[in-house]
Amino acid sequence: MRRLAGNAVGILLIILPGFVMSDGPHPAVRSAFGRRSPFLEGHYAPVDGEIEAEGLRVDGSLPGHLRGAFLRNGPNPRFPPRGRYHWFDGDGMVHAVVLDPSDERSPARYRCRYVRTAGFEEEQRAGRSLFPGLLEWPSLSRVVCGGDGYKNSANTAFLWHRGQLWALWEGGRPHRLDPGSLATLDGNPLPPGWRGAFTAHPKIDPRTGEVVFFGYAPVRPYLRLGILDCTGALQAVRDIDLPRSVMLHDFAITPDYAVFLDMPQTFSWGNLLRGRGVFGWRPELGGRLGLVPRRGGEPRWFPVSPGSVFHTLNAWQTGSVVTLVASRMPRFPAEVLSGSVAEPAPEDQPRLWRYDVDLESSRVTEGPLDDPGSEMPRMRDDRIGQPTRFAYTLRTDFRGWRKHDLHLGTTHRLDLPEGWTGGEAVFVPVPSATGEDQGHLLALVQPPADGPAQLWVIEAREFDDEPVARIHLPRRVPAGFHGCWVGG
Ligand SMILES: [Fe+2]
DSSP states (O other), X not given: OOOXXXXXXXXXEEOOTTOOOOSSOOHHHHHHOOSOOGXXXXXXXXOOSXXXXXXXXXXXXXXXXXXXXXXXXXXOOSSOOSSOOOGGGSOEEEEEXXXXXXXXXXXXXXXXXXXXXXXXXXXXXXXXXXXXXXXXXXOHHHHHTTSOSSOOOOOSEEEEETTEEEEEOTTSOOEEEOTTTOOEEEXXXXXXXXXXXXXXXXXXXXXTOOEEEEEEOSSXXXXXXXXXXXXXXXXEEEEEOOSSXXXXXXXXXXXXXXXXXXXXXXXXHHHHHTTSOSEEEOGGGOEEEEEEETTSSOOXXXXXXXXXXXXXXXXXXXXXXXXXXXXXXXXXXXXXXXXXXXXOOGGXXXXXXXXXXXXXXXXXXXXXXXXXXXXXXXXXXXXXXXXXXXXXXXXXXXXXXXXXXXXXXXXXXXXXOTTOEEXXXXXXXXXXXXXXXXXXXXXXXXXXXXXXXXXXXXXXXXXXXXXXXXXXXXXXXXOOOOEEEEEO
């Protein structure tokens, strides 16, 4: 067991003038929110104000190659919600831990900032929440006036491409941020020619530098594929014909295909009328896996068992077989989407799932790769579209991570102590290392009782060991969505 060296660096906090540092929950939201929401309590509870700090205490030793910034996006409502609140609604707050192992005085700094979307700024001026959440009807008056029925919260994930950092939300346009200051620079960085929303999970092809992305919508065209070339120019736009509108959070790519799962996660105005959110689950419609040729040509669709998929790990082609690995639930977690509970029931837990599509025989085989209970699959991103051996997932109860060896079929577990919670693990490879798991995992960790958060640095090849470094942040960080590494 690796022992942590006590490399304590004195803490020097700098609190921005005009912002209040608070160790407790977001007081305005708690006091003004009339109905309870599981997404405003416990580790979901928002924090109050933007802060920054330098000279963070580092226990252990920072690997020398970790020079850059770990970023994590997630919801943090600025004002008490007008109506019912879902986790997906909160204003995007970006948490950045900037690392420089060569700086003895301050090897780690922290900063958090809201993404200044147009809706955020409008609510700032009003001093209150103006937009409905996703459990409510969209603002028809805004739609009639050509605006958005819901606020683009920019709270989900990032794209780091060509030195640009975009904050993403799948219902609208990306926002471009300054990767250093986290200031919002541009609310519409997409080139002309792309209409509609932009997924929270675009894929960068490591061979070509292209960004392959999509947008989905409740009205036609239900699905649209786009490609930005390595200069950021819009290279291709294709409408993809679907029989109905479905929720499509993620996809995957191979060098030749964009890979979609058309699952019966339908839009349901009836559910919205009944206060259950806008999505429905119709397993009788079945599921399909689609291979859309990236360079043109007709998509091919293959029947698969209906399941609910939010995130993919990766896809690749070996001979005539296209493989997709995703995190699959046996059914749509309606209770979670309707906001009545925060996490799926035990029988609905997601698990890593493999689909193999033989292009010659049109035969599909599918099945689980591990026990239920993990989500947010991540991998070495420069293997996107290539055969992948190692996956890293977050336990669905946030109590630790799993490392999956897809070749051996084995799973290593790193569990947190009782009361602690963790976030998605981002893999940072050792530069020039060829081993797929030669690198470190970075993940936010939240101690119990609203204590200050930590950033853990875990050596991927020594996954079961203690983290090689723990960076102590100045206050707690709410549970959030996706992160990325911006190399320095
Ligand atoms: Fe996601």
